[in-house]
């Protein structure tokens with residue numbers, strides 16, 4: 694079976710990549726399988742910059758091509774926050790629950806029509822042998838007033854998808870993987886992955 698390495702330590706992302714890639718006949722490894730994988734500092738100001746930082750550092754470290762994901766929640770009424778700080782919005786302990794609570798508190802009293810938000814996912818595909826490729830995907834929604842649902846991760850319990858009439862955390866894994874920012878980005882990457890792998894094999 695073909696293997697791809699995703700340069701992430703986030704269990705929620707890892708699970709989504711496993712189901713997205715197994716459908717394509719790939720086995721997924723993540724940094725959760727690599728003891729002593731370095732923590733790459735996310736010093737970029739955009740999702741793309743951070744995805745490139747993570748992908749290139751880990752590709753060089755492992756001597757193998759990898760995919761990195763930098764993603765987050767953009768809330769219009771909060772001028773785009775938490776944005777690239779989504780994972781550590783309420784502090785370095787990176788608690789999904791605390792992050793979600795902070796966003797809900799900041800949105801207290803904001804009417805439904807102004808609670809628009811989107812998830813953004815930048816993927817970077819990097820190798821020690823060739824130029825890095827980046828793609829992105831988004832997903833539109835509304836921030837609810839209370840969490841609902843137990844699937845997914847991060848801000849999923851407060852991210853309401855109008856078309857589905859459910860929060861992301863109320864969708865099944867399969868449903869979220871049809872419409873998520875990560876699924877859209879992966880679809881864009883898919884179009885470039887074949888050529889990339891061909892060049893990789895030729896090296």
Ligand SMILES: O=c1[nH]c(=O)c2ncn([C@@H]3O[C@H](COP(=O)(O)OP(=O)(O)OP(=O)(O)O)[C@@H](O)[C@H]3O)c2[nH]1
Nearest residue numbers: 701702703762763764765766779780846847848849
């Ligand atoms: O409800 C959510 N559903 C999603 O589908 C989703 N995708 C991203 N996020 C949020 O954005 C942060 C990423 O930050 P991030 O890209 O730096 O990742 P991370 O630090 O968690 O892991 P790593 O990949 O860097 O190792 C995550 O922690 C989450 O808070 C999501 N929330």
Ligand SMILES: [Mg+2]
Nearest residue numbers: 703735763780
């Ligand atoms: Mg991170």
